[in-house]
Amino acid sequence: MACFINLSFTSCWSIAHHLSYSVPTVKTRTVPRHIFSEERALDYLSNLTQYGSRVSNTRGNFDARNYLISQIKRICSMDERHIQCELDLQNFTDSKHNQLQNILVRVSNSMNKSQNMQSLILTAHYDSVEFSLGAADDGSGVVILLELFSNLINDLTINFSNVPLIILFTNAEEPGVEGALAFMLHHKWRFNVRYFLNVDSVRCTEAANLMRTTSSQLIMDYSRVARPRTNVILQKTSTWFQFSTDYDAFNLISFLSGYDFGFFLDGYTYHTPLDQLSTFKQGVIQDLGDNLAILIRNILLEHNQQLNDNNDADPLIYFDILSRYLMIYKLSTSILIQKFLIILIIIIGIIRIIFDHIYHRQKNFSCNDFHCIYFRFKNPLIIRIISIIIYSISNILSMIIGFGFSLILACITSLIQLAPWFGNSTLAIFLFSLPCLIGFIIFQYLFDLLHRFILRKCSQNLNEIHFDFEQNFSVLIIYSLSMIISIYSNSRFFYITLIWSIFICPLYLVLIIIEFILHWKQIFEKNAHQLYLPLLISFFPLIHTIETVNRILRIFTPFISLRFSSGWIHRGNIIICSIVVIPTLFFLPLLQRTKQFIRLLIVLLFSFFIVLIVCCIRQPFTKNHPSTFYAKHISKSIYSAETSMNNSFNISLLSQQSTITINTYHGLVLSPILDQFSIKSGRKLYNKTCSSSTNCTFDDSFNRQLAVEHIQIESMKKKYRIRIQHALSYNIRISSLWNIELTVQNQFDIPRKNTIIDIVVDSSRSIFEIDIKIQRCEINDSPFLLLFTRLMPNTVLMGGAFCEAIDDDTTLIINRHEHFID
Numbered sequence: 001m002a003c004f005i006n007l008s009f010t011s012c013w014s015i016a017h018h019l020s021y022s023v024p025t026v027k028t029r030t031v032p033r034h035i036f037s038e039e040r041a042l043d044y045l046s047n048l049t050q051y052g053s054r055v056s057n058t059r060g061n062f063d064a065r066n067y068l069i070s071q072i073k074r075i076c077s078m079d080e081r082h083i084q085c086e087l088d089l090q091n092f093t094d095s096k097h098n099q100l101q102n103i104l105v106r107v108s109n110s111m112n113k114s115q116n117m118q119s120l121i122l123t124a125h126y127d128s129v130e131f132s133l134g135a136a137d138d139g140s141g142v143v144i145l146l147e148l149f150s151n152l153i154n155d156l157t158i159n160f161s162n163v164p165l166i167i168l169f170t171n172a173e174e175p176g177v178e179g180a181l182a183f184m185l186h187h188k189w190r191f192n193v194r195y196f197l198n199v200d201s202v203r204c205t206e207a208a209n210l211m212r213t214t215s216s217q218l219i220m221d222y223s224r225v226a227r228p229r230t231n232v233i234l235q236k237t238s239t240w241f242q243f244s245t246d247y248d249a250f251n252l253i254s255f256l257s258g259y260d261f262g263f264f265l266d267g268y269t270y271h272t273p274l275d276q277l278s279t280f281k282q283g284v285i286q287d288l289g290d291n292l293a294i295l296i297r298n299i300l301l302e303h304n305q306q307l308n309d310n311n312d313a314d315p316l317i318y319f320d321i322l323s324r325y326l327m328i329y330k331l332s333t334s335i336l337i338q339k340f341l342i343i344l345i346i347i348i349g350i351i352r353i354i355f356d357h358i359y360h361r362q363k364n365f366s367c368n369d370f371h372c373i374y375f376r377f378k379n380p381l382i383i384r385i386i387s388i389i390i391y392s393i394s395n396i397l398s399m400i401i402g403f404g405f406s407l408i409l410a411c412i413t414s415l416i417q418l419a420p421w422f423g424n425s426t427l428a429i430f431l432f433s434l435p436c437l438i439g440f441i442i443f444q445y446l447f448d449l450l451h452r453f454i455l456r457k458c459s460q461n462l463n464e465i466h467f468d469f470e471q472n473f474s475v476l477i478i479y480s481l482s483m484i485i486s487i488y489s490n491s492r493f494f495y496i497t498l499i500w501s502i503f504i505c506p507l508y509l510v511l512i513i514i515e516f517i518l519h520w521k522q523i524f525e526k527n528a529h530q531l532y533l534p535l536l537i538s539f540f541p542l543i544h545t546i547e548t549v550n551r552i553l554r555i556f557t558p559f560i561s562l563r564f565s566s567g568w569i570h571r572g573n574i575i576i577c578s579i580v581v582i583p584t585l586f587f588l589p590l591l592q593r594t595k596q597f598i599r600l601l602i603v604l605l606f607s608f609f610i611v612l613i614v615c616c617i618r619q620p621f622t623k624n625h626p627s628t629f630y631a632k633h634i635s636k637s638i639y640s641a642e643t644s645m646n647n648s649f650n651i652s653l654l655s656q657q658s659t660i661t662i663n664t665y666h667g668l669v670l671s672p673i674l675d676q677f678s679i680k681s682g683r684k685l686y687n688k689t690c691s692s693s694t695n696c697t698f699d700d701s702f703n704r705q706l707a708v709e710h711i712q713i714e715s716m717k718k719k720y721r722i723r724i725q726h727a728l729s730y731n732i733r734i735s736s737l738w739n740i741e742l743t744v745q746n747q748f749d750i751p752r753k754n755t756i757i758d759i760v761v762d763s764s765r766s767i768f769e770i771d772i773k774i775q776r777c778e779i780n781d782s783p784f785l786l787l788f789t790r791l792m793p794n795t796v797l798m799g800g801a802f803c804e805a806i807d808d809d810t811t812l813i814i815n816r817h818e819h820f821i822d
Contacts, residue, residue, distance in 0.1 A: 019322040020547055023207050023283030024227070024290060033078070033154035036147055036289035038282075044071065044143035045277055049135050054128040055777045055803055056172045057098035058730045059751060064126050065101060068142070068169055072105050075150045083153065083160060084110040088189075092172075092182035096731075096802060099748075100171045102179045106189060107153070108164035118194035120299050121166040122148070123180065123246050125173030125200070128275075130777040130799035131785075135277045136263060137270065141199030142169060144289055151293060152300070163300045166193065170246055173200075174801035180249035195299055196258035197292070200245040202267030202558070204280040207323070208288040209234060209551070212260040214251050216316040216492075221304045222259070223318075223326040225291040230326070231319045231548060232492050234555075237264070241559045259295075261288065265551070267558040268423065268625045272796045273779070273789060317495045319548070331490070334498050338483040341505050345476045348509055352469065352516055357381050387467050391474035395592055398443040399478075399585050405439030406432045410577035413615070414570045418667055419561060420615030421576060423625030425553035429546065431615055432580040434608040440588045441604065445597035468593075469515065472508050475589045479505055482586070496548070500541045500586040507537050534590045545583045552579055562628070562665045569667050621794045627668055628798040632661040633782045633806045635704065639711050640813045648714040651812065658700035660784055665798065669693040673795060680791045702783040707774040707808030722757045722812070726774055727781070731803045733773040740768055761816075772810040775803040782806050 029039040047067060051060040069087070076085035090102040103126070106119070124141030128134025149167050152158055166189060170179030184190055201208070210222055210230035222228060238244065247260035263284065269275050298304050318328045357380070410432065413420060421428030479501045486494040511533075553576065560572045594600055621627040635658040641651040664670055671690060678685055688698040710725040726732070730751045734744050741760040746752060761768055779785050779797070785805070789797055799805065 019324070020229075020320075021206055021323070023281070023287045026283055026286050034151050034156075036151055036286065036293050038286035038289065040150070041143045041147040041285050041289065042277065042280075044146050045135060045139050048126075048139050048142060049133040049277060053130055053132050053777055053799065054126060054134055055130050055799075055801070056094060056100055056127045056175065057096070057750070058777050058803065060777075061127055061171070065103060065171070068103050068126060068146075071146055072103070072149075072167070075146070075153055076105070076107075078150070079153050081156075081159065082110045084108050090183060090187050092179065092186070094172045094178045095175060098172075100179070102171055102183055102187075103169040104166060104183075104187070104189065105149075106164060106166045107149075107160050109159050109161040112161050116192060117162070117164055119164045119166050119189070119192045120195045120197070120296065121168055121193045122296070123168045123170060123196060123198045123250075125170045125179065125246060127171050127174055127179075128799075129174050129271045129801055130803055130805060131273050131779050131797055132271055132275045132799050133273070133277075135275050135280070136201045136204045137275060138173070138200050140201045140204050140263060140280075140285065144199055144285060144292065145169075147289060148292060148296065152296070155297075158297065158300050160300065162302050163194075164192070165300065173246055176801075177244055177246050177249045180246035181253070184249055184253045190254075193254075193256055196247075196250045196256050197261070197296065198245055198247040198250070198258065199261050199288075199292075200247075201263035202270040203265070203275070204263045204284050206263065206265040206281065206554070207284050208261055208263045208291075209265075210259060210261055211235075211237060211264060212247060212251075214256065214258050216318070218257060218259065219316055219318045219326070219328055221298060222295060223328060224298060225294045227287060227291060227323050228320050228326040229323045231551065232317050232495060233319075233548065233552065236493065237552075237555060241556065243559070261292070263288075265554040267555070269796070270558060271798050271800075272626070272628060273799075274623075274626065274796055315492055317492045319495070319544070321544070331492055334492075334495060335487050335490075338487055338498055338501065341501055342480050342483055344509065345480055345505060348512060349473050349476070352473075352512055353381070353384060355516065356384075356469075384470060387470040388473050388477070391467070391470050391592070392477045394444070394447045395474055395478050395589050398440045398447070398592070399588050401443045402436035402439035402588060403581055403585065405435040406577050406581045407574060409435045410573040411570060414573040417616055417620070418569060419572070419620050420618065422557065422561060422620035422666075423622065424620075425550050425557060427611065427615065428553055428557070428576055429549060429580050430607070430611045432577045433584045434604055434611060436581045436584050437588070437591070438601065438604050438608060440591060441597055441601045444592055444594075445601065448597065469512060471593055472512055475592065476505055476508050478589045496541075496545055496583060496586065499544060500538075503537050503541050504534065504590070507534060534593070538587060538590055542587055545586065549580060549583055619794075621666070621668075623793045626794050626796045627664060627666045628796055629662055629664045630798050630800075631782075631785055631788075631805050632663075633700070633704070633785065634659055634661070635700070635706060635808045636811075637706055637708060637809075638811045638813065639708075640815070641713055642815045648712070651711040651713055654813075656706060658704055658706075659697055660700050661695070661697045664694045664795075667694055668795075670696045673792070674698075677788055677792055681787055683787075700784065702787075704781075704783060707776075708772060708810045711812060713814070716758075719758055719760045720814070722759065722770070724755045724757070724772060726753060726755065726772075727776065727808075728753050729774045729776050731773075731775040731777075733771075733775075735771050735773075736769060737771075742770070767813070767815045770812040770814075772812065774808045774810075776806045776808075777803040778806075 026039060027035060027037045029037050029043065031037050048064055051063040054060045054064045072087060079085070084107070086106045088104045088106070090104060092100055092102065094100055122145050124145050125138045126142050128137065133139070145167055152165065168183060170183065172178035173180065207227070207229055210228070211234050213219060213235070219230070222230065245260060245262070247258065250256050250258055269279060314330050314332050316328055317331055317334055318326055320326050421431055482497050483501055486497040556579065557576065560575060563572065635656070637656040638654040639651045640654040662670060670693065674685055674688065674696060683701060686699040686701050688696060690696040707727040707729070708724060709727070712723045714721045714723070728751050732752070732755055734742065734755065734757060736742055743758045745756040745758060746754070757770070759770070779789065785797060
C-alpha cells in the first residue's frame with residue numbers, strides 16, 4: 001500500500017509540476033509588431049546589459065538611460081496615426097545627493113484635448129546593484145515594457161482615446177524605491193494615474209507570478225489572461241521576506257489600483273554577477289509578455305471591472321489550478337461553506353449515533369462486524385462517545401508528535417549540514433515531511449497496541465469488535481476544528497483548510513451514511529481498501545498543497561539564506577520546516593485507518609534515510625545555487641603637508657594601508673574558502689584575521705593602485721586651492737569635520753579624474769584635515785575580487801545598491817606655519 005501511495009503521488013506531482021510551469025512557444029522577432037515577441041525583448045536586453053552594472057550615478061546607469069531614451073524615440077516614430085508621445089525626464093536627488101533622472105513617456109490621442117483623463121502607468125526600474133548586470137533585476141521588466149510599448153503603438157485597435165498610457169522607468173529603486181517616490185510626490189502626471197502595473201524580478205528561470213494587488217477585486221481582470229499564475233498567499237510575501245519594489249511607493253502614497261508582477265522563484269543569483277541573460281529560461285519572457293498584453297489591452301479598452309469604494313469589504317480568495325484556470329471565490333463564501341460543513345458533520349454524527357442506539361435496542365439479532373460494541377459492552381453509547389473523543393485526541397497528539405519529530409530534525413540538521421535543502425525545494429519537502437509522517441505512524445501504532453490491550457481486557461472476541469465509525473468521525477472532528485480556526489481567524493490565507501475539508505469531509509460523511517443504510521455491513525472485503533478511497537480523493541488537495549508549498553519555498557529559500565550570517569541558521573531551518581510540515585498535517589488524519597503500520601513505517605523510514613543520506617553528502621552550493629559573500633575593499637592613505645601662504649607644491653604620501661574584509665551570507669566558515677583560494681591563485685593572504693568564522697580581514701597583497709594619484713596645493717589670497725588627481729569615478733565625496741569653508745569647484749562634473757577644492761580657514765587655526773572618499777563599482781578595480789570570482793565559481797560576490805565594496809579613503813592633513821594677516 002505504501003509503495004502504491006508513493007508511486008501515485010510521484011506520478012501526479014510530476015504531471016502537475018510540468019503543467020504548472022510549462023511556458024508557451026517563443027514568438028520570433030519576425031512576427032507583426034503588435035504581437036509580443038520574446039526575441040525582440042531579448043534584443044533590447046542584450047543592448048541594455050552591455051553597459052555593465054547600472055548603479056545609480058554611474059557610467060552604466062547613464063548609458064542605460066540614454067539607450068532607453070533612444071528606443072522610446074524610435075518606437076514613437078513608428079506611429080502614423082493621431083497618437084501623441086510626450087517624453088519627459090524627471091530630475092530628482094537621491095539620499096546620497098546624486099542628481100538622477102526618471103524616464104517617462106505618455107501616450108495619448110492627439111484629438112482628445114482633455115488633460116484629466118485617468119491613465120494607466122507601467123513601471124520598471126533601470127538601475128541595478130554593483131557588479132551585477134541586472135539582466136533579471138530589473139532588465140527583464142524594462143525590456144518587457146519596451147516590447148509592450150511597441151506592441152501597443154503598432155496596435156490599430158487601440159487609440160488611447162479613453163485611457164492614456166504612461167511608461168515609467170525609475171532610477172534609484174535599489175536604495176529604497178526613491179525614483180518611484182519622486183514621481184508620486186512631485187511629478188505633474190501623478191494626479192491622473194488610476195491604474196498601475198509594476199514588473200520586478202530576481203531571476204528568470206521559471207514563469208512569473210502575480211505577487212500582489214492593491215485590491216483583491218483586480219483578480220477578476222487578471223483571470224482573463226492566458227496562463228494565470230498567482231495565489232492569495234503570495235500577497236504576504238513582501239511582508240515575510242521584507243523586500244520592497246516600486247509597487248510599494250504607488251500603494252502606500254495613493255489609493256491607486258495596481259498589480260505587482262515578477263520572476264521571484266529561485267533567486268539564488270539575486271544581486272550577484274550571475275544575474276545574466278544566459279541564465280534565462282526560454283519562454284518565460286514570452287509567457288509574462290502575453291499575459292500582460294491581454295491585461296493592459298483590457299484596461300486601455302475599458303473592458304476591466306469597475307471597482308467600488310468598498311471593494312475589499314469582502315475580499316476574494318484566489319489561486320491558480322495548474323496555471324490554466326484561476327479559482328476565485330469570496331471570503332464570506334468560504335466561511336459559509338465551512339459553517340455548513342461543521343453543522344452537517346454535527347447533525348449527521350448525532351443522528352447516526354442516536355439511530356444506532358435505537359436500532360440495537362429494538363432489534364435482537366446476531367452480532368456482525370459493525371455493531372459488536374452493542375453486545376460486548378454494558379454501556380455501548382458511552383463507549384461509543386468515549387471512543388470518538390479518544391480517537392480525536394489520539395489524532396491531535398499524533399499530529400503534534402509528527403510536528404515535533406520534524407522540528408527536532410530541523411535543529412539537528414542545522415548542526416550537521418548548514419542548509420541541506422538549499423537549491424532544492426523538493427528535497428526540503430521530503431526531508432521535513434517524512435519525519436512528520438513517521439512520528440504520526442509511530443504514535444498511532446503505539447495507540448493501536450494500547451487500544452487492543454484494553455479491548456482484550458473487556459472482550460474475549462477481539463477480532464469481532466470494530467470502531468470504524470468512531471475512527472471516521474474522529475477525522476471529521478479534526479477537520480471541523482481546523483475549519484473553526486479558519487472561521488475565527490477571518491483570514492484568506494487559511495483557504496487550504498477549506499480545500500481539504502471540502503474534499504475529505506463529504507467523503508467521510510457519505511461513508512458513514514452508506515454504512516448506516518447497509519446496516520453496518522462492510523463495503524469492501526479488505527480493510528485496507530477503506531484507506532484507498534480517502535487517499536485517492538485527497539490527491540487534488542495534496543498536489544495543490546505541495547505545489548503551493550513548493551512555490552513559497554522557491555521564493556523564500558534564497559532570501560532566508562541571506563540572513564544566515566545574522567544567526568538565522570537554526571531559525572531558517574525551523575521556518576523551512578514549518579512551511580513544509582503545517583500543510584502536511586491536513587494529510588495525516590487519513591492515515592489513522594491503516595492496518596499496516598509496520599509495513600508503512602518501514603517504507604517511510606527507508607525513504608527518510610535515503611533522503612537524509614543525500615542531504616548529508618550533497619553540496620548545497622553550486623554554480624547555479626551559489627553561496628554569496630559581501631566584500632569591503634578599503635584603502636586608507638594619509639597625505640601631509642606643511643605650508644605657508646606663499647608657496648605651491650606637491651603633497652607627499654605619509655602612509656598607506658589597504659585591507660579586504662569578507663563576510664559570508666550563508667554562515668560558511670571562511671578560513672577554508674580563503675585557503676582554497678590561496679592555493680588556486682598562488683597568492684598568500686597576509687595577516688589574515690577572523691573576528692568570527694564568517695568575517696575575515698586581511699591585508700591587500702594584490703598591489704591595488706591607489707585611487708588618489710597626486711595632490712597639489714596652491715596658496716592664494718586668504719585661501720588654499722587643492723588639486724587632486726584620482727581614478728575615474730562618479731562617486732566622490734569631499735568633507736571635513738573642521739570649521740573650514742570648503743567648496744568643490746567642479747562637483748557637478750561627473751565622472752571626473754580631477755577634483756578642485758577651494759578652502760577658507762579661520763585665521764586662528766594652524767592645522768586642519770580634509771577627507772576624500774572615492775568609491776567605484778567596477779570589479780576590475782579590485783584584482784582580488786576579479787580573481788576570486790573567476791577561481792571560486794560556487795561562491796559569488798553580492799553587490800549593494802550603492803558603490804560601496806571598493807572604497808578609497810584619503811585624509812589630507814595641512815599644517816600651516818603662519819596665519820592669515822588681514
